[in-house]
Amino acid sequence: MRALSRASLAALVVVALSASPAAADPATPCDTPASHRIAQVQGGGEATPLSGQTVRVEGVVTGDFQRTDQLSGFFLQDPRPDSDPATSEGLFAFARESLKNVKVGDRVLVTGRATEFNGWTELSPVTAVDVCGTGSVAAQPYQLPSGGLEPVENMLLTFPQPLTVSEHYNLGRYGEVTLSSQGRLFQPTDRPGVDPALNQRRSLLIDDGSSRENPATLPPVVRTGDVAFGVTGVLGYGFGKYRLQPTQPIDYKNANPRLPKPFPVIGNVKVASLNTLNWFTTLGSRGATNAEEQRRQLAKLVAALKGLDADAVALMEVENNGQTALQALVDALNAEVGAGTYAALTHPYPGTDAIQVALIYKPGKLTPVGEPKASQDPVFSRPPLIQTFHRKGGGQPFTMLVNHLKSKGTCPSGGPDADQGDGQSCWNATRVKQAQALLGIVEDQDLPNPIVLGDLNAYGEEDPIDTLEAGGLTSVTKRFVPAPLRYSYLFDGLAGELDHALVGRQLLKRVTSATIWHINSDEPRIRDYNMEYNPPGLYQPDAYRSSDHDPLIIGLTLPGGKG
Known part of the structure; x- marks a missing residue:
């Protein structure tokens, strides 16, 4: 729990305790009976009905958190509940260890002012804490x-x-x-x-x-x-x-064990997508703060990409500094899996955002068809990267459209992109326009066997995904990943899928499997590469918490070609 700003209250407690009759005469304080029961102080509503009044209550200590690095107080509970189920039998007494050291099981009489401290019913300040024997309260x-x-x-x-x-x-x-x-x-x-x-x-x-x-x-x-x-x-x-x-x-x-590798996908071509969580070679910007953090981040990303072992990987949140950050990642990956295993495409129009989307592939497995393309539609702050491939030696082509749609953060105060209160957060109208633009690109350029993938910043039943599905694309993960495992991101305790792959009708016939590798969203952030807060012993140069998004992998079975 975060620190409470109560220095002034603590000072009042010290003054009040030094002047307390109970403190002046330690032989008689237990003879002074309670003025109220705890249930009366709590009341049957959201707040105490006795706010501001000095009360004296009796109870048994059930939780001792008196140290100043704890909660600076203790919990006490009436062992004889009243008959009203709406009234609580417990109170928190803001009384630090320096004032009165009590322990669990002590029967105490406590004098203090009934108050609501930011919604918490408690006694504060406490002016007397008298230990008058022992007792017990069973956990309800x-x-x-x-x-x-x-x-x-x-x-x-x-x-x-x-x-x-x-x-x-x-x-x-x-x-x-x-x-x-x-x-x-x-x-x-x-x-x-x-x-x-x-x-x-x-x-x-x-x-x-x-x-x-x-x-x-x-x-x-x-x-x-x-x-x-x-x-x-x-x-x-x-x-x-x-x-x-x-x-x-x-x-x-451990009911959710780590998988050292993703569930196997079936097919002769594996396509994947991964948000890198700000892979930057420029230190002190969005990614690593220093060279050691950068080394740690790179080791985790390489471990993740090595584990995916995909033939083509769509990447998001790569620093938009030409090929520098992207090539550094490819070089580190190839140092692990073999020289020349992966190559990076050059984005022809990466936009002006600090981050860009990117695409790496295995030249030994796939051959690009034509040059990389990109949209210059101003609706995209991070223009999509478009590339058609076929298997080495020929065969049926497919086209990857790598995306990172507008995020849900930094909400405008008004207009269609403001948070509409429908659960889709802000910038939803822009994401819908981007989805419509993607459908237009597929149609206008007559892209063969399109697969729209990446961090779409929209959950599975939100308008942008509905727009793509209404335009003739099908979610691969909805089709192949069981619902309990269909998530790639965790926000505010709620799991969901922000990272998607949607394919055209003809390519859907060639999708033979898909999975999401839960190496990131299930892991606490203290396992990432950062050094400023994370315990040193937790870091490992592995794939776990290499990002905050889980990668997804799709298996395609394409006719023709070789390898």
């Missing part, structure tokens, strides 16, 4: 999907069900992992039948009881799809979300 069994967590805020809970890791973006930064019931969570616009409200109710954020950023000691480094058992902790709140602070270790099982 709780099941997801949640019917609403407010009635159990600050309580000790246990989840008897298996829960799936659905998000780990802040695992290294803040020690956070999101779990979900009924398997992983998917983007509502990626596939039919996904309910955004149910996604929320199925989710539970697991925190580490800490205010540290980039802690030296991490929770278990898990992949999405792994399964947690025996989840038990106290339910806090902060930064707009309920947060379970574990009170005992969570048992994670």
Whole structure:
């Protein structure tokens, strides 16, 4: 959990405690009874009905996080619940270890001001903490999907069900992992039948009881799809979300093992697509900050491309500096797989964006037909690269149209490209126009057996994909990849497919298989090449977390040619 700005409150606590009658007379404080039960302080609504009032409550300590690098307080719970299911039996007391060191199982009487700290019902400042014996509180069994967590805020809970890791973006930064019931969570616009409200109710954020950023000691480094058992902790709140602070270790099982290579695809030609996540040879720009990071990034990208072993690979987010960055990648790859194994095409019109799309291929397997082409339609900020190939020796040609459509970020404040609130985020209108332009290119240039592929920045049921499908193209992954495995990107705990391959009717007859190699979206970002925050021992020069997008691979069975 991130650090809380409470220095002023801590000062009030010190002053109040030094003036507290209980602190002045340690022999009698336990004789002063509670003025309210915890349930009365919590109330039956979103906020305490006693806000601003000084109260004295009694309970048993269920979670001790008093250190200043933790939450600077502890959780206490009434062992005798009231009869109202809408009222929680737990509270958080903002009382640092320097004020009163309590431990789990202590029966305490706590005096403090009832408050809502950014939506979290707690006592702050605390003016007296009196340990008056011991007690016990059993963790309350709780099941997801949640019917609403407010009635159990600050309580000790246990989840008897298996829960799936659905998000780990802040695992290294803040020690956070999101779990979900009924398997992983998917983007509502990626596939039919996904309910955004149910996604929320199925989710539970697991925190580490800490205010540290980039802690030296991490929770278990898990992949999405792994399964947690025996989840038990106290339910806090902060930064707009309920947060379970574990009170005992969570048992994670590896239910989504890494594949050292992608599932085999069938065919005599393999085509792939990979977003490189800003492969730059210019240091300190979008990619690596220094030479060592660049070496680490390059090693991971080479491992990924080597594992794909495709005959042609569409690449996104390569630095737009002529052939420099692209050739450096090809040279490093060929150093591993053999001189001359891969060659890079030259983009005839890469555009003015900092990044470009690119295409590498095996000259021993494929022969380019004609020169590379590109669209100069101003609708494209990153113009597509177009190349027709046939197998070495001839045979049926096919045409790759490599794309990186407009991203969903940096939203305009108005107009058709503003976020329309339909789940497709911003710039959707532009992406639809780009999809229409791609269909026009295919038709106007009479491209043989087109395959439109790359990072289209649109999930499977969004308008740009619908536009391409309505124009006669078919999603290869929708046809060949089972729905539970059909994702290439993870955002805000929701998996979905941003990277696509759509083919024309005639080429569809020649597609014999397809797969997505889950080497990136399932991996936490602390396994990438960056050095500034990531624990040094986690880096490996392998394919895992070589990017934030998973590569996809398509198998084609084309007549004619050889090899």
